[in-house]
Amino acid sequence: MSQALPQREPPDRPWAAMAMEWVRENLFSSWVNIALTLLAVAFVVVVVPPIVDWGIISAVWSGETREACLGPDKGACWPYIGARWGQIIYGFYDDPQRWRVDIVYIVGAVGIAWLMIPRLPGKFWVGVAMYVGFPILVYVLLSGGMFGLSIVPSSKWGGLLLTLLISLTGIIFSMPIGILLALGRRSELPIIRWLSIGFIEFVRGVPLIMILFMASNLMPLFLPSGWNPDKLLRALVAITLFSSAYMAEVVRGGLAAIPKGQTEAAAALGLGYWRTMGLITMPQALKISLPSIVSSCISLFKDTSLISIMGFFDLLQVIKSGNSDPVWSTPNTAFTGYLFAALVYFAFCFGMSRYSAYLERTVGGGKVGTGKA
Amino acid sequence: MSEIVTPLAAEAPWAIEMDRVNKWYGRFHVLKDASLKVAKGERIVICGPSGSGKSTLIRCINHLEEHQSGRIMVEGHQLTRNLRAIDDVRREVGMVFQQFNLFPHLTVLENCTLAQIWVRKRSKAEAEKTALELLERVRIVEQAYKYPGQLSGGQQQRVAIARALAMDPKIMLFDEPTSALDPEMIGEVLEVMIELADEGMTMLVVTHEMGFARKVADRVIFMDYGRIVEEAPPEQFFENPQHERTKQFLSQILQGH
Numbered sequence: 001m002s003q004a005l006p007q008r009e010p011p012d013r014p015w016a017a018m019a020m021e022w023v024r025e026n027l028f029s030s031w032v033n034i035a036l037t038l039l040a041v042a043f044v045v046v047v048v049p050p051i052v053d054w055g056i057i058s059a060v061w062s063g064e065t066r067e068a069c070l071g072p073d074k075g076a077c078w079p080y081i082g083a084r085w086g087q088i089i090y091g092f093y094d095d096p097q098r099w100r101v102d103i104v105y106i107v108g109a110v111g112i113a114w115l116m117i118p119r120l121p122g123k124f125w126v127g128v129a130m131y132v133g134f135p136i137l138v139y140v141l142l143s144g145g146m147f148g149l150s151i152v153p154s155s156k157w158g159g160l161l162l163t164l165l166i167s168l169t170g171i172i173f174s175m176p177i178g179i180l181l182a183l184g185r186r187s188e189l190p191i192i193r194w195l196s197i198g199f200i201e202f203v204r205g206v207p208l209i210m211i212l213f214m215a216s217n218l219m220p221l222f223l224p225s226g227w228n229p230d231k232l233l234r235a236l237v238a239i240t241l242f243s244s245a246y247m248a249e250v251v252r253g254g255l256a257a258i259p260k261g262q263t264e265a266a267a268a269l270g271l272g273y274w275r276t277m278g279l280i281t282m283p284q285a286l287k288i289s290l291p292s293i294v295s296s297c298i299s300l301f302k303d304t305s306l307i308s309i310m311g312f313f314d315l316l317q318v319i320k321s322g323n324s325d326p327v328w329s330t331p332n333t334a335f336t337g338y339l340f341a342a343l344v345y346f347a348f349c350f351g352m353s354r355y356s357a358y359l360e361r362t363v364g365g366g367k368v369g370t371g372k373a
Numbered sequence: 374m375s376e377i378v379t380p381l382a383a384e385a386p387w388a389i390e391m392d393r394v395n396k397w398y399g400r401f402h403v404l405k406d407a408s409l410k411v412a413k414g415e416r417i418v419i420c421g422p423s424g425s426g427k428s429t430l431i432r433c434i435n436h437l438e439e440h441q442s443g444r445i446m447v448e449g450h451q452l453t454r455n456l457r458a459i460d461d462v463r464r465e466v467g468m469v470f471q472q473f474n475l476f477p478h479l480t481v482l483e484n485c486t487l488a489q490i491w492v493r494k495r496s497k498a499e500a501e502k503t504a505l506e507l508l509e510r511v512r513i514v515e516q517a518y519k520y521p522g523q524l525s526g527g528q529q530q531r532v533a534i535a536r537a538l539a540m541d542p543k544i545m546l547f548d549e550p551t552s553a554l555d556p557e558m559i560g561e562v563l564e565v566m567i568e569l570a571d572e573g574m575t576m577l578v579v580t581h582e583m584g585f586a587r588k589v590a591d592r593v594i595f596m597d598y599g600r601i602v603e604e605a606p607p608e609q610f611f612e613n614p615q616h617e618r619t620k621q622f623l624s625q626i627l628q629g630h
Contacts, residue, residue: 260472268463271492
């Protein structure tokens with residue numbers, strides 16, 4: 001960054017002196033700073049060792065039943081997670097059919113990784129495959145009833161599978177719907193604008209848990225008798241619509257940040273509304289709103305745990321129900337289960353957050369919005 | 374609209390015909406009975422104090438602004454609300470803006486090929502060839518693979534000119550092309566514009582660069598309070614202005630030079 005500037009310090013200065021200077025400038029520069037530093041150190045000293053001790057040092061790593069984890073000085077009961085592993089990953093999916101879930105996991109992981117790693121070619125076709133083909137593959141494989149696959153009702157899907165399924169569906173479908181809603185809200189056609197505003201404001205004005213409750217208990221009352229869509233489908237639709245209202249507002253914010261000159265220049269070149277939107281405005285708006293879009297995705301990912309009120313066993317609910325299993329009942333079982341759930345949620349959310357930070361740095365040649373320069 | 378409109382673009386006698394064009398922003402009357410005929414290949418400089426409607430006038434020509442009464446014909450196409458008519462006109466007219474308005478998420482080259490590919494339906498290779506030739510012409514071809522944010526203002530404006538030219542316009546509109554530039558960069562942009570004028574492009578330029586007007590313009594137009602107050606060839610316009618407002622304006626603007 002400052003290559004052009006003459007270096008302030010000679011390069012051969014001992015690192016210890018530089019470290020001392022860093023410490024002095026950053027940790028002890030003022031009385032407030034000193035107080036904060038000491039407080040932070042005290043906090044770390046008080047909190048970290050017990051957690052490390054409980055979770056790793058005193059933790060039990062092997063065993064077949066609760067007996068292994070019982071004892072006054074025992075920490076986390078990790079064998080319990082191992083014993084529950086199948087349920088955590090697959091829910092109550094029929095045991096001999098779990099290979100179908102494995103295929104979904106593998107195809108999903110490879111596809112997403114392919115899209116995320118910039119060097120790999122063929123992004124467009126992989127993207128199309130993931131957007132269009134993958135949902136179909138997931139549906140066929142998981143539901144069965146076709147190609148000689150036995151039917152596995154959606155009530156048996158659970159654990160991480162269900163959590164990922166719902167959040168991915170939500171993310172994949174709420175993006176385009178959110179974009180359309182954002183465009184609708186900015187439309188010059190009053191009917192479209194009012195409908196968009198009405199939808200967005202209604203959805204944002206009620207709690208997700210209420211929408212899920214309505215989708216689960218109230219909707220069947222309004223639908224014509226005999227037409228009873230799958231409960232999971234209702235949950236997916238509810239979560240997607242909920243999330244798309246938030247996406248819409250995020251995207252609208254990005255659109256509002258694009259200077260008017262951009263659309264004027266596009267118009268002067270003869271590009272119509274949709275091309276201007278697709279080639280000029282939307283790419284810039286999406287880049288600007290990327291951090292907020294990822295925030296929405298993270299919220300959505302965590303909100304999937306609310307579908308337990310519809311009677312589903314998502315990751316959190318599977319662990320929660322496992323915690324009361326008498327075979328593994330110890331004072332540490334529940335803590336272990338929740339800690340594990342927290343780690344899984346954290347891993348996914350932190351991953352999304354890091355990836356978004358990476359995209360912000362690299363996409364589209366760095367900074368957007370400097371057209372005015 | 375009882376007049377008989379020339380049906381074929383090729384037979385249109387004028388590049389641009391504006392006949393008693395009026396425009397309001399709300400209750401504010403920005404253009405008052407503006408009438409103007411521009412011959413093919415003619416170079417026109419429009420000047421006037423800020424708020425006089427000069428930018429609005431040229432922005433009406435490619436329908437970035439909509440006029441509310443009067444008639445505008447561009448290369449034989451009449452501008453109406455009809456989207457097809459607007460597209461037809463925009464195909465013939467290129468525009469360069471005060472703030473450049475390059476697309477910051479695209480490289481210089483992509484800025485120049487995008488509309489060729491999507492509007493003119495050229496192949497990518499063909500579009501790139503045209504773009505590189507034009508970038509060469511505005512002397513910036515070595516920056517083709519950079520992003521606009523990495524260029525200086527003068528360079529960006531030259532790219533903007535190349536981008537507009539890539540569409541093979543018959544008319545070029547310049548809306549204060551040098552007003553946002555640092556003084557040392559004005560020259561390089563004007564130079565490109567002068568070359569363009571020498572090649573016979575029909576040009577309408579809103580600018581305060583009176584040196585450019587003297588050198589290039591066939592006619593200078595002075596606007597004030599939404600009216601075209603005076604129009605004359607540059608020698609007459611600068612040496613012997615007829616209207617009081619024109620004299621006042623010229624004395625103000627030439628003082629600074």
